[in-house]
Amino acid sequence: MVKRIQKAAVLGSGVMGLGIAAHLANVGIPTLLLDIVPRELTKEEEAKGLTLEHKEVRNRLANQALQKLLKQKPAPFMSKSNLALIETGNFADDFHRLAEVDWIIEAVVENLEIKKSVFAMVDEVRKPGTIVSSNTSGISIETMAEGRSEDFKKHFLGTHFFNPPRYLKLLEIIPTKDTDPEVVSYMKTFGEEVLGKGVVMAKDTPNFIANRIGTYGLLVTVREMMKGGYSVGEVDSLTGPLIGRPKSATFRTLDVVGLDTFIHVANNVFEKVEGEEKEAFRVPDFMKAMLEKGWIGSKSGQGFFWKQGKDILELNYETLEYEPRKKLTTPAVEASKQAKKLNDKLKALVYADDRAGTFLWKIIAPVLLYSAKLLGEIADDIVAIDRAMKWGFGWELGPFEMWDALGVEQSVRKMQAEGLDIPSWVTDMLAAGFPFFYKSEKGQVFYYDRGEYKPIHENPKVIHIKRLKEQRDVIKKNSGASLIDLGDDVALLEFHSPNNAIGTDIVQMINYALEEVERNYKGLVIGNQGKNFCVGANLAMILMEAQDDNYFEIELAVRQFQQAMMNIKYSTKPVVAAPFAMTLGGGVEVCLPSSRIQAAAETYMGLVEVGVGLIPGGGGNKELYIKYLNSLPSGVHFDLQQVANKVFETIALAKVSGSAAEARELNFLNQRDGITMNSDHLIHDAKQAVISLYDQGYRPPVRKKVPVVGETGYAAMLLGAQSMYHSGYISEHDLKIAKKLAYVIAGGKVPYGTEVDEQYLLDLEREAFLSLVGEPKSQARMQHMLVKGKPLRN
Numbered sequence: 001m002v003k004r005i006q007k008a009a010v011l012g013s014g015v016m017g018l019g020i021a022a023h024l025a026n027v028g029i030p031t032l033l034l035d036i037v038p039r040e041l042t043k044e045e046e047a048k049g050l051t052l053e054h055k056e057v058r059n060r061l062a063n064q065a066l067q068k069l070l071k072q073k074p075a076p077f078m079s080k081s082n083l084a085l086i087e088t089g090n091f092a093d094d095f096h097r098l099a100e101v102d103w104i105i106e107a108v109v110e111n112l113e114i115k116k117s118v119f120a121m122v123d124e125v126r127k128p129g130t131i132v133s134s135n136t137s138g139i140s141i142e143t144m145a146e147g148r149s150e151d152f153k154k155h156f157l158g159t160h161f162f163n164p165p166r167y168l169k170l171l172e173i174i175p176t177k178d179t180d181p182e183v184v185s186y187m188k189t190f191g192e193e194v195l196g197k198g199v200v201m202a203k204d205t206p207n208f209i210a211n212r213i214g215t216y217g218l219l220v221t222v223r224e225m226m227k228g229g230y231s232v233g234e235v236d237s238l239t240g241p242l243i244g245r246p247k248s249a250t251f252r253t254l255d256v257v258g259l260d261t262f263i264h265v266a267n268n269v270f271e272k273v274e275g276e277e278k279e280a281f282r283v284p285d286f287m288k289a290m291l292e293k294g295w296i297g298s299k300s301g302q303g304f305f306w307k308q309g310k311d312i313l314e315l316n317y318e319t320l321e322y323e324p325r326k327k328l329t330t331p332a333v334e335a336s337k338q339a340k341k342l343n344d345k346l347k348a349l350v351y352a353d354d355r356a357g358t359f360l361w362k363i364i365a366p367v368l369l370y371s372a373k374l375l376g377e378i379a380d381d382i383v384a385i386d387r388a389m390k391w392g393f394g395w396e397l398g399p400f401e402m403w404d405a406l407g408v409e410q411s412v413r414k415m416q417a418e419g420l421d422i423p424s425w426v427t428d429m430l431a432a433g434f435p436f437f438y439k440s441e442k443g444q445v446f447y448y449d450r451g452e453y454k455p456i457h458e459n460p461k462v463i464h465i466k467r468l469k470e471q472r473d474v475i476k477k478n479s480g481a482s483l484i485d486l487g488d489d490v491a492l493l494e495f496h497s498p499n500n501a502i503g504t505d506i507v508q509m510i511n512y513a514l515e516e517v518e519r520n521y522k523g524l525v526i527g528n529q530g531k532n533f534c535v536g537a538n539l540a541m542i543l544m545e546a547q548d549d550n551y552f553e554i555e556l557a558v559r560q561f562q563q564a565m566m567n568i569k570y571s572t573k574p575v576v577a578a579p580f581a582m583t584l585g586g587g588v589e590v591c592l593p594s595s596r597i598q599a600a601a602e603t604y605m606g607l608v609e610v611g612v613g614l615i616p617g618g619g620g621n622k623e624l625y626i627k628y629l630n631s632l633p634s635g636v637h638f639d640l641q642q643v644a645n646k647v648f649e650t651i652a653l654a655k656v657s658g659s660a661a662e663a664r665e666l667n668f669l670n671q672r673d674g675i676t677m678n679s680d681h682l683i684h685d686a687k688q689a690v691i692s693l694y695d696q697g698y699r700p701p702v703r704k705k706v707p708v709v710g711e712t713g714y715a716a717m718l719l720g721a722q723s724m725y726h727s728g729y730i731s732e733h734d735l736k737i738a739k740k741l742a743y744v745i746a747g748g749k750v751p752y753g754t755e756v757d758e759q760y761l762l763d764l765e766r767e768a769f770l771s772l773v774g775e776p777k778s779q780a781r782m783q784h785m786l787v788k789g790k791p792l793r794n
Helices: 015-026 043-047 060-071 080-085 091-100 112-125 150-154 181-193 210-228 232-238 251-257 259-270 275-280 285-293 331-338 342-350 355-374 382-393 399-406 408-417 424-431 465-471 504-520 539-547 551-569 586-591 620-631 640-652 660-665 679-695 710-726 732-746 758-773 776-788
Strands: 008-011 031-035 086-090 103-106 131-134 156-161 170-175 198-201 305-308 311-316 321-324 438-441 444-449 452-455 474-477 481-487 490-495 523-526 575-577 581-584 596-600 603-606 674-676
Touching (some): 008 015, 015 031, 015 060, 015 080, 031 060, 031 091, 060 080, 060 086, 080 086, 086 091, 103 112, 112 131, 112 150, 131 181, 156 181, 198 382, 210 232, 210 259, 210 275, 210 355, 210 382, 232 311, 232 355, 251 305, 331 342, 331 355, 342 355, 342 399, 355 382, 355 399, 355 408, 382 399, 399 408, 408 424, 444 465, 465 481, 465 490, 474 504, 481 679, 490 504, 490 679, 504 523, 504 551, 523 679, 539 551, 539 776, 551 586, 575 679, 581 586, 586 603, 586 620, 596 603, 596 660, 596 679, 603 660, 620 640, 620 732, 640 710, 640 732, 710 732, 732 758, 758 776
Parallel strands (some): 008 031, 008 103, 031 086, 103 131, 131 156, 170 198, 490 523, 523 575, 575 596, 581 603
Antiparallel strands (some): 305 311, 311 321, 438 444, 444 452, 474 481, 481 490
16 A cells, blocks of 8 residues: 655755655645755855854755745745745765655756665665655666665656646656566556646656657757758747747747756757667757857756847857847748637748648648657657657647647658658558548547547546537537536536627627526536636727717626626535636636635736726626635624735736735635646546535525725725835826725725615626726727736826
């Protein structure tokens, strides 16, 4: 029986060890972070009169690393309070404490002998049954365990996290021949369900899956750039979102990762393979020259790109001088931008006979072939390879999915015409009448494997809305949303308008969904699997109506939205909102009145309307205020003014949480709301919350009056805003918005402590919203946001 992981230790406080420790703290696991004892004092330590025997000195490396964590961006912690879960120590004084933990993760320097000596020490102190793993990015896992006890070997494996561990989804698990299958199974489930990772089983080969293919593809790109006379900027303009890759494309990614790290990873394969493959991993001389100069990227201030004032310059790899950044635009690039689906974009690019098409074919075809050649050597199936590249490198399509998108038969004909070496299993697959690597039937996806299509097996907690809609009839849909049967008598309302912005179509579907659920279901989940949960109301529609002086239309739309939110709140069946990623403005207003919120760990919540010259209009001010009041312990005296001030500050400063944990600190979530670490499990967890509420005999909240701070509270809130205005922190128009917001939260001109009903607060909110919509400066802010995508400070 495998021990449950309740406490962990990380050995090594370098970049990866630190990131892993932070992520363990994010999921609530107390973690011991150890590093070596320093050999000499710093000047600061000498000045304090410290010696090498002082604990402060002996724990310096781990302590300093931990302090760095708080300053890092993007933030490794989901909440700064998680820092308390990490305890520091050193190898000399605290190694015996490894007997207290259930999982020991090694993240020391990438040197086999050093790692082996650390594991020899670990074997002496660990309790039997304790899981031990290495975060190596390429050293043989099998070799590291040589000479260790039988129990150590049974509980030892590779767990390769990707940097930064909080944000990158991939976790490669690499068992050895001695690893107990029960340990492997446990770690896979633990990785998915507790750590929130996409887990891929990898073979014990150099650089495992993602780094092996990713590094190969990057070096192919560099060589083709040099052969074809392309510039660094031109390559990045082609190898990012245009082909379904991250915005950082090729060279910006290298700058972020660090050229030193990349060269180390490339050399790791170079030293272990032979022939043509060895040449493929040879790092070009100009990159070695950059390394010698210290031009390794973001951490050194310059790399392939160098920011000079507002300008970003690109490196000329022939002269090693910086020049203005270039982009490549060709007919193929323009044609691809007209295509809506990535498959069509790729075909328009890769088969085009121009500079963009030629380049992309020459860098994509080798990666497809290399991935096919490595099947069986680095992973057992194509699914593992595709997932590793998507989860580790942020590719929208893995190599075999991309091959399908290009058309396997068409691309293979082109490869054959060019004399490229195609693995026999691919040509055999086509000859046997299997035209794709993947196929979908009634919502079930199958992958090709040794002469047949096999179903992809996934964690039962993974629900794909798109596949669900293929399997069963959609109950009802319109342009903005669909109502779907989730099974087990639970319905799902999915938003699918552009950016999931809320317009009249979504409001209509909310009301229909609630009526349908009242009649035929246990409850409703409001969720989707778009890029973001919801970025707010349809701003373009509001601005257009305002510019046409159609205030009656705007007033009607706001009133209907407010009523729909009240319908959610007082539904007799439970409604669970499942937010993730950007959940802003109207998106928050949908969540707050729900019976429960089940948020993805990476949820960025905020009522941000002041950025477009408005205040929340769908009940957001009222609901955040009530949620705050409800979070206070009953029977305990509290200062109502403090509550009003906190809500005012949160909305007036457009505070957005950096995670679901921070959303809880801002009172967008309360202690009853849930947080899901693995976003793929979010819909499942929200569905379970609905069933649980229903089974407990759910009753809607009792309608009751709300105590407000009234005129005196309004004056107090205004005082803070005026102080910021006079100090130059906010503009005159910001002050005008703040006055309206303070008036709404205070409950208007009533005495302190007056209890008012919700409709009264909604009316105040709607009036304030409408008055601001008519302001020219607010309209200028809306226009700026729609055109530029960022707020205007006017």
